[in-house]
Amino acid sequence: MEQWTDAHGANAVKRPNRRVRDPYARAVWEGNPDSLRVGATYPIFLLTDDLPNCKGGLIMGVASIISIVNQKGGTGKTTSCVNLGVDLAHEGKRVLLVDCDPQASLTISLGHPQPDELPITLADLMGNVLRSETINPGDGILHHEEGVDILPSSIALAGMEVSLVNAMSRETTLKHVLANYSKDYDHILLDCSPSLGMLTINALAASDRIIIPVQAQYLSIKGVEQLLNTVVRVKRNINRKLKIDGVLLTMVDSRTNNSREISALLRETYGSKIKVFDAEIPRSIRAAEISAEGKSIFAHDPDGKLEEFSLVV
Numbered sequence: 001m002e003q004w005t006d007a008h009g010a011n012a013v014k015r016p017n018r019r020v021r022d023p024y025a026r027a028v029w030e031g032n033p034d035s036l037r038v039g040a041t042y043p044i045f046l047l048t049d050d051l052p053n054c055k056g057g058l059i060m061g062v063a064s065i066i067s068i069v070n071q072k073g074g075t076g077k078t079t080s081c082v083n084l085g086v087d088l089a090h091e092g093k094r095v096l097l098v099d100c101d102p103q104a105s106l107t108i109s110l111g112h113p114q115p116d117e118l119p120i121t122l123a124d125l126m127g128n129v130l131r132s133e134t135i136n137p138g139d140g141i142l143h144h145e146e147g148v149d150i151l152p153s154s155i156a157l158a159g160m161e162v163s164l165v166n167a168m169s170r171e172t173t174l175k176h177v178l179a180n181y182s183k184d185y186d187h188i189l190l191d192c193s194p195s196l197g198m199l200t201i202n203a204l205a206a207s208d209r210i211i212i213p214v215q216a217q218y219l220s221i222k223g224v225e226q227l228l229n230t231v232v233r234v235k236r237n238i239n240r241k242l243k244i245d246g247v248l249l250t251m252v253d254s255r256t257n258n259s260r261e262i263s264a265l266l267r268e269t270y271g272s273k274i275k276v277f278d279a280e281i282p283r284s285i286r287a288a289e290i291s292a293e294g295k296s297i298f299a300h301d302p303d304g305k306l307e308e309f310s311l312v313v
């Protein structure tokens, strides 16, 4: 028999084999709190410590987790992740950006040029999960002046990807890391690496939704098919709730015929299967400059910001 604490601090006892009819209480009972109603108070069966989204008996919202993913390099994943995240933060949302790329571009571009010197990075947290060690609240979190938090990465993540291959919960390690943070945020955005390796599979396994930034080039469009096949496999085998939010066309040069043709081709090829965002991110010298500055496009040039990111949000 286990001892539970209810919303008012009184003890309740979880009795084995007792039938629980209330669907919410049953969800807690069965260890699946996802279906609990946000903002509601559940007077019984609530154990404050065990539930990732329960504080003092009140069910907190759990973050929606969105992967920004494309196995092709340089399609604007990191730029989209930073700018979508900062835009959400401007709307008052609590946002965590997770750098899932050993290149650590997101970490570097948000003001940490030496990621290897950071005391805790994502590789450490995934290591904690693999060794069944506790992750303390706020471990590894860096605050950015533009209102977003960051879980940084470093080259150690490349080593972690190798160790995952033989690990027991190899596809869900990242998901277990994020469970420790999800009650503190409205949105968690995962900046994926340009590969379909174990780290990206972990990101897909942890996500509710994905956004696919695609550069306005012929070969970039061809790569989308392979990604969609992977998404289908992950959905079938690991994460049934995974949804594709849409394809985001980036670095569009609307003055050239080629860009316009690519945009039309993308919509024609995939438009019936998945959403292609109406908003297209234009090629902009400002977007290219910010990577070195540790800022989002909003802080870099408030008057000339890329409004297209706001449209996607």
Ligand SMILES: Nc1ncnc2c1ncn2[C@@H]1O[C@H](COP(=O)(O)OP(=O)(O)OP(=O)(O)O)[C@@H](O)[C@H]1O
Pocket: 072, 073, 074, 075, 076, 077, 078, 079, 080, 101, 105, 192, 193, 194, 250, 251, 252, 281, 282, 283, 284, 285, 287, 288, 289, 290, 291
């Ligand atoms: N809208 C844009 N206009 C011009 N340059 C851009 C734009 N978006 C991104 N860039 C530049 O293109 C390069 C690649 O962008 P980014 O790093 O966001 O791509 P990525 O998909 O994250 O790359 P990787 O696959 O290596 O992780 C960067 O130098 C970035 O500054």
Ligand SMILES: [Mg+2]
Pocket: 077, 078, 079, 101, 105, 106, 191, 192, 193
């Ligand atoms: Mg990147």
